[in-house]
Amino acid sequence: MSKNTDIVASLISLGLSEREAKVYRVLLGIEEITASAIPKFADVPRTKVYEVLTSLQKKGFCRENSDGNILTYSAVDPKLALESLMRPERERLRGMEELSSTLQEEMGVLYNNSASRLSDYEFIEILKGHAEIVHRYNDLRSNARGEIIEMSKGDYFISDEEAIHEADANAKLIDRGVKLQVLYERSEIEQCGKNYFHTKNHELGVLARMVDELPIKMSLFGGNTLMLPLSDPAIPEPNTTALIIEHPELYKTFKMMFRVYWDQAMEIDFNDHATI
Secondary structure (H helix, E strand, O other), rough: OOOOHHHHHHHHHHHOHHHHHHHHHHHHHOOEEOOOHHHHHHOOOHHHHHHHHHHHHHHHOEEEEEEEEEEEEEOOHHHHHHHHHHHHHHHHHHHHHHHHHHHHHHHHHHHHHHHHHHHHHEEEEEOHHHHHHHHHHHHHHHHOEEEEEEEEOOOOOOHHHHHHHHHHHHHHHHHHOOOOEEEEEHHHHHHHHOHHHHHHHHHHOOOEEEEOOOOOOOOOOOOOOOEEOOOOOOOOOOOOOOEEEOOOHHHHHHHHHHHHHHHHOOOOOOOOOOOO
């Protein structure tokens, strides 16, 4: 690494938050320091210092030292710290490679057989237009049994008013025993964090986490049905097209993909959606 490398920016690119990177950079340059002294050297709010230090300890980047009644903090050797950071990332990549291999087989069968036989199948439905998609989406939700799993990415097909109606309708689903799980992109939570739609879902018991970026937008209903919004580069915006597939094996494959991202995702603090 060049001596001119921006250490804070590099740590952020490897997965630390900006506050974590700034505090660890301070710890690297001093043998030990109290929490109250850290804001003098890093642009981190005093009220957030202990929260950041706790997170760094969990990630293996700092240690807490006790000398009588005084607590101080020091950096863990960078080699050990970075290894602990990269280990779960390597495991995640291995999981994605295994999932990719499975997807290639499952989706390859569909692709290779679709050209000549697609018209003979009734398990694929193509929807065009906002009204048709929203109507079908609500119908799938209201009739779902067991679970609804979603990846929320990019622009919505539904308006703010429709989103509020959806959040209210979730109460009936949960009362009926339907498990609701949603993965959001970080940008959506940071931009919309405390709006009615997200906080109401949280209060009802909708399980939600966030990741930096999702590969697709999708909804899975009741162990059998998938809804996949499509993007056709030949059609100008707004491009409202969706694919409905009823296929248990393909459903399982997409659910496996969801689990990979879910296991790596971050919990959302709806009391303060900004992360450390």
